Amino acid sequence: MVVEILLVLGGLALLVLGGDLLVKGAVGLSLKLGMTPLVVGLTVVAFGTSAPELLVSLSAALKGSSGIAMGNVVGSNIANVLVILGVTALVSVIVTKGHDLRESWAMMIGASVLMIALAFTGEIGRIEGMILLAALALVLWRQLTTGRADEADVDGTTLGAGWGRIALWLGAGLVLLPLGANLLVAGASDIARAFGISDTVIGLTLVAIGTSLPELAASVASALKGRADMALGNVVGSNIFNLLAILGITAVVSPLPVPPEMLRLDLWVMLGASLLLAPFLLRGVSLSRPVGAAFVVMYGAYAWVLL
Template identity: 85%
Template sequence: MIVEILLVLGGLALLVLGGDLLVRGAVNLALKLGMTPLVVGLTVVAFGTSAPELLVSLSAALKGSSGIAMGNVVGSNIANVLVILGITSLVSVIVTKGHDLRESWAMMIGASLLLIAIAFTGEIGRLEGLILLAALALVLWRQLTTGKAEAPELEGVTPGAGWGKIIIWLVIGLTALPIGATLLVNGATEIARAFGISETVIGLTLVAIGTSLPELAASVASALRGRADMALGNVVGSNIFNILGILGITALIAPLPIPPEMMRLDLWVMLGASLLMAPFLFRGLSLTRPVGAAFLAAYGVYAWILL
């Protein structure tokens, strides 16, 4: 069991390191190639921060562990709202006024409902994967054509970064991510078997929290710099890409059966957690520390039910 735990911890460390360096390298490369910060923020950063989830889901699906692959995405979306926003709200109050994410939130809800509708068929096959990717293309087109002209603040920008640094960051990131994903999936699968816990539950909790660490680190860092509002955009964008991008790409390579237990609870918890954001985005309410504590308590109850 010690070996499996070390595999999980090593995998998580490589995912965090690889994700950070991949984003850093990709952002600086994109800016050097003349892409605008707006386009970089909506595409390169969004894809880069979700790279751990993508690699883990692909690795799990190819190994036949569809429970981990599905649980990773659904669990990450639940954790993004309840854990990431919860912890960030404890660090610094998240002010929603002046940050109109209502349309993006509606897209996130639409993606969640699309996933639930597909789940009723019992499997996310290649056709469903194409549908999810087509929806992602529409979301990106909408964001790119209606985005505000001003440049957003980007994580990972290093002024004057040379080609040597950029190449090193990309090589290390692209090497660490697949190795970390393989270690994490292998370790988590063995732990699940040893304790008699389903792979789906491991995916929904341990793996999901682990692959959400890059988003958590970015959100807390933003809060400490007085930009806690950035956590909202991180969560909404990540949740959209997790469903439409990660599940879409994974399903094209290896169709994903829907675990029956996920239809009974987890997909609805994911939708419910997303709906919890509505009062704050539509009424301009701030996410205060008591709200953050309530979010974390809600996740604790959910995890207790699972285990």
Template identity: 50%
Template sequence: MDYLYVALGLLGLFLGGDALVRGSVGLARRMAISPLVIGLTVVGFGTSTPELLVSVDAALRGVPDVALGNVVGSNIANVLLIVGATALIWPIAVAGATLRRDTAVMVAAALALVPIFALGEVGRLAGACLFAALVGYLVWAYLQPGDAAPDEADLAPPMAAPRALLWLGGGLAVLMLGARFLVTGAVAIAEDFGLSEAFIGLTIVAVGTSLPELATSVVAAVRRQSAIAIGNVIGSNIFNVLGILGVTAVIAPIPVAPRFLGFDLPVMIGVSLLLTALLLLRASVGRIMGAAMLGGYAAYIIAAQG
């Protein structure tokens, strides 16, 4: 039954990802909004909903390593696994003021966790500050949307608002259902092998809840919508730290195990800086770099077991 859950979850995630990309691109064209902005907000935050549900549930159940590992591990997987897989399918090329701003926010959010983790707990005050920073970022993004480079999404036909919202809502619903099936099955299988809560959170749960982002970015890459693909990753990483960790800590303070400050958080900061450098200093992220990032993720998984 656990393996059936995993199979159903994967199917739901890819079907939901296709619907989400269709709706988001159609909505972007109808409202004359940059596809990158849509990817950063509607798609990026929407596909992070499974992480929010899982982290809150884990914190309330008294398994903080799963709650924290889910956030940190998801951000690492978003960069190395998702961007790597997306670049293998279609080179990623996005530029513009919006990208510079939002990659800076992503890196700043990751660095903000260093003093918080050093205290040994993500308390309610820290959680409230993180969430307040998210609200401030959203207001800033709304008031100064910036410009993205021309993208193939600009060639996509506009979609009637009700139809686009139906695709978006249906896609998100299927994504959440698929993520729940996948995580339920994957965690049960992992526990049968005697893996630690931190490792389960950083890998099995993190990848499971990141599969909506993977599905969405891969579908976007297949459709040559690179702005949606990369905006989805950056927006999700921002939301994971400021929104998910913030809300979870307000509901239930999260103790921080030493391994997160000593190993996993530095890796998360490092890959965030890597993604920023690749997007801002190179014309595109090609297939060779994508393969290297996937290799880096495999190395992280091996090292995380220690």
């Protein structure tokens, strides 16, 4: 069991480091090629921060652990709202006024409803995967034609980076991410079998939290720099990409049976967590520390029910 735990911890560490390096390298390359901060933020950074989830889901699906693959996506969306926003709000109050994410929130809810509807077919197969990817294309088109980006949101360490440093970041990220994903899936699967816990529960909790660590680190860092509001955009964008891009790509590569227990509880918790953001994104209510604490307690209750 010690070996399995070390595999999980090592995999998580490599995913966090690899994701950070890949995003830095991708942003640096995009800026070198003259891409605008808007395109960088909506495409390169969004996919880069979702790389751990994508690699883990693909690796799990190809190894026959479809429960981990599905649980990773659903669990990450739950954790993004309740854990990431909860912890960030505990660090610094998240002011939502002046940050219009109403349309993006509606897209996140739409993506959640679409995914749930497809899940009731019993399998997210290749056709369902293509439907999700088609929806992703529409979301990207809408964001690219209407969105605005703040150049200050681009990580300053990538501005002016040389070609050598960019190549090093990209290369290291591309090596560390798949390695970390394989270690995490292998360790988590062995732990699940040893304790009689289903792959789905492991995916919904341990793996989901693990692959969300880059977003958590980024959100807390933003809060400490006085930019806690950026956490809202990170969570909403990440949840949309998790459902449409990661699940869509994984299903096209390897069809995913939907665990029956997920239809009874987890998908509805995911949708409910997303709906919790309505007063904050639609009415401009700030996410205070008590709200952050309540979010974290909700996730703890959910995890307790699963285990």
